[in-house]
Amino acid sequence: MAATAMAASMTLTLTGCGSGSGDGDVTLKLIAADYGDSEANGSQHYWDELSRAFEKKNPGIKVDVQVYSWKDVDKKVEDLVKDGHAPDLAQIGAYADYAAKGKLYSADQLLSIPTQANFQPSLAEAGEYQRVQYGMPFGASTRRLFYNKKLFAQAGITAPPQSWSDIAHDAQLLKARGVKMPYALPLGPEETQAETLMWMLSGGGSYTDSIGKYRIDSPENIKTFDWLKDNLVGKGLTGADPAKLNRADAFQSFADGDVGMLNGHPTLMKQAAAKGIDYGTVELPGIDGKAKTTMGVADWMMAFKQNGHRAEAGKFLDFVYSDQNVEKFSGDYGLLPVTTSATQDMLADDKYAKFHGFLKQLGNAEFYPANKTSWPLVSKTVKAKMGAAVDPQGNPAGVLTDIQNTADEADNTTG
Incomplete structure (x- = not known):
């Protein structure tokens, strides 16, 4: 897997922006779930701020994020895929069916080696279909x-x-x-x-x-x-x-x-x-x-192959999973961070003392058989x-x- 991930990482470095489009700018389309409990703290605010910061650092890539309630988001992605209009990225509740149909990039085709290696091991394993990781954890909790x-x-x-x-x-x-x-x-x-x-x-x-x-x-x-x-x-x-x-x-x-x-x-x-x-x-x-x-629960980020924007999606995901962004999302919405480094930061911070019991259970938690x-x-x-x-x-x-x-x-x- 390490060799595969290194090859994928080298490919990303060589191809750069626009690799899947054949021209200049690329717009990534992301469908995401809403973790807020009101308009004021809806996830659209988080994604808009994150996307602007990413676009400023990567002027060749735009990110168009549409946020839906948990009641609707999985069905929205399902309908788009059925209609032949899969988004580049989806942050939803399940990945296995899309992985089984060959519609997703694997994590090692997208992420840099440090990013993929930084996922909590129990979460990375829960994101595997037939021993290959397709689901990238995004937001986790224990009970x-x-x-x-x-x-x-x-x-x-x-x-x-x-x-x-x-x-x-x-x-x-x-x-x-x-x-x-x-x-x-x-x-x-x-x-x-x-x-x-x-x-x-x-x-x-x-x-x-x-x-x-x-x-x-x-x-x-x-x-x-x-x-x-x-x-x-x-x-x-x-x-x-x-x-x-x-x-x-x-x-x-x-x-x-x-x-x-x-x-x-x-x-x-x-x-x-x-x-x-x-x-x-x-x-x-x-x-x-x-x-x-x-019990542990994770929601999943996945990247669809249809539009061919592998390099751009990977670059964006490396940004999404930076410690700063993972910690902000977790803090804003009361969820556990999905990366090892962000987890260690939260455990060392007394501000998050009430989360520590939940965090310490994550490594041994059991997840739904979502694979x-x-x-x-x-x-x-x-x-x-x-x-x-x-x-x-x-x-x-x-x-x-x-x-x-x-x-x-x-x-x-x-x-």
Whole structure:
């Protein structure tokens, strides 16, 4: 890989600007997702400022960035590619299907060696399709358990939970104190696949085994969701029907002071602090103690071959992934940096102390099986079915087996 990357780097140096166009100036088109929660802090502002700085240093290359909501951005890119108008760059949620169809440049065809080597190893590996990196991580997060310190104190709870039995015990005390949602369990259609994976990991399972084969209906996963059904949902400790509770609503309820504890990512810190919530975070509780690992999530940057602007796209991406720009994006939007050097800078800065627990987990975090082209369908199926599995009358084993069958069929069809 090093030899390939060096060859690619030399090619970039030799060809220079305009290599893919045959004439002078080139305009790169980038479709990006919006991480802001209002017009004032939308991602368009970040990209406009970054693009102007890049264009000033590289007068032969223009960058046209269009930002879409997460609800629309993946579909926008999909439609453009289907219509034969692929953007040069896309910063979206999944890359594997485009890589499988041969539509993307690999990372070593685009990036300088120092840039590619600087990605967090766990993130770089998560961006590989058939052992070649096509997805370049852009924005990452890990998950921790958030708890409301005031509500815990009022319920007489002196320490955050470290095991499932602690969660159940503390939730009972919170309920007795009148807390609306002792434990918020968002298994509604918005982001069910995330909450599902967090609980799988805390129970010693996952979506896949060590060689990447789906193991959704494993004994560990069945035990996990049986426990949730019997010990949290069945005892009225979630305060809402998990199948109807979306992650955004659960976060808002935590910020409103109505939730005792829930699994969350770094952006919840800003949301809770804005409402004056005194909160703490701890590693995800497991069956008998802290979970061995947590969930990591990365969004992806990718470069399409169609327009032939490999050299220009690579030059722009080297700029995007400079420490200054990575740290600014992470700081602006409450996400974890995706490069090793920016991570080290953040860990050394007390200003980011509340991020340190999330950052330290990133190297060992487990990600969605986004390198499988079957994953989008499996994720969609999980969103549709997992909430009902933990209903007091639900059947976790039946639901997990049903999803496993869908996953096997999709895997056999798409690879």
